[in-house]
Amino acid sequence: MKIAIIGTGYVGLVTGTCLADFGLSVTCVDQDETKISLLNSGGVPIYEPNLAPLIEKNVSAGRLSFTTDLEKAVKQSKIIFIAVGTPSNDDGSANLKQIEKVAQQIAASMNEYKVIVNKSTVPIGTATKIKEIISKSQNVIARSEASLPQRKQGKQSQHSSVIPASSHVIPAKAGIHPSFPVEFDVVSNPEFLREGSAVYDFTHPDKIVIGTTSDKALKIMQEIYRPLYLIDTPFVITNPETAELIKYACNSFLATKITFINEIANLCDKVGADVHQIAKAMGLDGRISPKFLHPGPGYGGSCFPKDTEALYHFSSTCGYEFKLLKGVISANKRQRELMVEKVKYHLGDLKGKTIAILGLAFKQNTDDIRKSPSIDIIKLLLKEGARIRCFDPLAMDNTKKILPDLTYCQDEYETAQESDALVIVTEWNQFRNLDLSKIKKLLKTPIILDLRNLYEPATLKSLGFIYEGVGRR
Numbered sequence: 001m002k003i004a005i006i007g008t009g010y011v012g013l014v015t016g017t018c019l020a021d022f023g024l025s026v027t028c029v030d031q032d033e034t035k036i037s038l039l040n041s042g043g044v045p046i047y048e049p050n051l052a053p054l055i056e057k058n059v060s061a062g063r064l065s066f067t068t069d070l071e072k073a074v075k076q077s078k079i080i081f082i083a084v085g086t087p088s089n090d091d092g093s094a095n096l097k098q099i100e101k102v103a104q105q106i107a108a109s110m111n112e113y114k115v116i117v118n119k120s121t122v123p124i125g126t127a128t129k130i131k132e133i134i135s136k137s138q139n140v141i142a143r144s145e146a147s148l149p150q151r152k153q154g155k156q157s158q159h160s161s162v163i164p165a166s167s168h169v170i171p172a173k174a175g176i177h178p179s180f181p182v183e184f185d186v187v188s189n190p191e192f193l194r195e196g197s198a199v200y201d202f203t204h205p206d207k208i209v210i211g212t213t214s215d216k217a218l219k220i221m222q223e224i225y226r227p228l229y230l231i232d233t234p235f236v237i238t239n240p241e242t243a244e245l246i247k248y249a250c251n252s253f254l255a256t257k258i259t260f261i262n263e264i265a266n267l268c269d270k271v272g273a274d275v276h277q278i279a280k281a282m283g284l285d286g287r288i289s290p291k292f293l294h295p296g297p298g299y300g301g302s303c304f305p306k307d308t309e310a311l312y313h314f315s316s317t318c319g320y321e322f323k324l325l326k327g328v329i330s331a332n333k334r335q336r337e338l339m340v341e342k343v344k345y346h347l348g349d350l351k352g353k354t355i356a357i358l359g360l361a362f363k364q365n366t367d368d369i370r371k372s373p374s375i376d377i378i379k380l381l382l383k384e385g386a387r388i389r390c391f392d393p394l395a396m397d398n399t400k401k402i403l404p405d406l407t408y409c410q411d412e413y414e415t416a417q418e419s420d421a422l423v424i425v426t427e428w429n430q431f432r433n434l435d436l437s438k439i440k441k442l443l444k445t446p447i448i449l450d451l452r453n454l455y456e457p458a459t460l461k462s463l464g465f466i467y468e469g470v471g472r473r
């Protein structure tokens with residue numbers, strides 16, 4: 001079974017590689033020529049644990065390839081996954097331009113029955129929209145083809161005016177599209193992998209959600225995911241609208257859970273309670289579970305911020321104000337500001353002060369800095385007049401592209417040198433075992449603000465540090 005993946009980013013590359021490892025023949029497509037030539041020369045554009053060797057294995061086995069030629073990849077594949085970006089518009093709604101463009105490109109390249117599977121996170125109704133775009137584009141092509149003999153005779157087709165000048169489906173080449181309309185199905189198959197453990201998550205998911213009304217497409221999807229079915233992965237088979245909303249519901253709930261424990265932590269800061277003990281006790285309640293009860297600088301990354309905004313916006317367009325989500329979004333923004341307040345509490349006016357920042361990625365085990373709490377906090381500190389020294393094991397190159405004027409250091413210790421305070425923002429494992437006596441000697445003042453609660457307050461205080469976590473001192 002041949003598969004094309006359109007969009008070779010975090011989701012597309014991991015999906016394509018893992019499906020190839022299931023034994024399927026996969027072509028990953030991207031419009032970014034630099035990305036594709038890097039992949040074709042053996043490089044990997046992103047960091048994900050275990051991804052590079054899996055790509056190498058499947059490329060060597062002849063099951064995985066990379067191209068910018070979308071038309072060819074679509075023509076030779078029965079199943080087309082869409083995994084392009086759905087960033088936020090200024091008003092918080094999901095920007096579907098990349099999805100719409102890909103739908104038109106697919107329509108222009110269809111030669112026989114296809115299953116078009118949307119993996120991008122999208123508002124409810126997008127599967128229907130993709131279907132409409134493809135049907136409409138096919139009709140345009142069909143009419144354009146029908147008009148070809150007339151054009152050859154120098155006559156203007158009566159339908160030619162319906163083809164938009166910018167459309168990707170204009171070039172109606174005789175003989176390429178054998179019969180229109182070509183049959184196709186659109187399936188919603190949202191992705192739940194987490195950056196930093198994406199390969200593991202894709203191959204050991206807690207669920208597979210398939211949204212379709214077509215039995216034919218469902219059978220094909222079940223065949224693709226057969227290796228996961230064999231390890232007893234639960235399948236949720238539903239309609240496309242429900243599948244689309246499941247993804248937003250999951251991400252919004254997780255963002256809410258993180259925000260809830262952050263709010264409790266902020267209250268702990270005021271009253272001297274210990275959020276770790278509270279989270280532990282809450283987590284022991286089977287109805288709550290201990291996961292996602294780690295206080296910190298607020299959620300970030302390429303998904304939670306944009307997906308909460310998109311669901312809030314989408315609800316509003318349906319005439320429903322999702323009040324809880326509005327509170328979550330605003331509390332998460334305030335959480336960054338409260339972290340900066342902690343720095344100011346200890347250092348006073350930040351003008352001319354040097355802050356050592358450990359961690360730039362939005363979480364550990366990734367080089368992704370999209371909506372990273374660390375980047376937001378650095379920007380707020382810069383606004384206050386602070387100077388920033390920083391270190392991250394993987395995310396420095398990405399950060400240099402947007403904040404070139406920070407002082408980038410070799411390691412944790414160079415970062416601490418001559419700084420007024422050390423702020424730990426990302427929970428990298430290597431930050432959990434710092435040589436604290438060395439750090440103390442390097443810092444101008446022995447202040448550690450531990451925004452991920454990696455250390456025990458009592459231990460740090462006994463070593464002579466002024467220490468503060470989030471919800472525990």
Ligand SMILES: NC(=O)c1ccc[n+]([C@@H]2O[C@H](COP(=O)([O-])OP(=O)(O)OC[C@H]3O[C@@H](n4cnc5c(N)ncnc54)[C@H](O)[C@@H]3O)[C@@H](O)[C@H]2O)c1
Pocket residue numbers: 006007008009010011012029030031032035070083084085086098101102105119120121122191192193194195302303
């Ligand atoms: N990153 C995650 O952890 C994650 C997890 C689950 C779901 N998602 C969702 O998956 C989608 C993709 O996310 P991502 O993080 O992989 O995005 P990304 O930005 O890393 O990758 C998207 C890729 O699509 C390519 N692209 C865009 N238009 C194209 C076109 N017309 N033809 C070919 N290539 C095209 C871009 O060049 C880019 O490489 C989003 O909707 C996101 O919300 C992401």
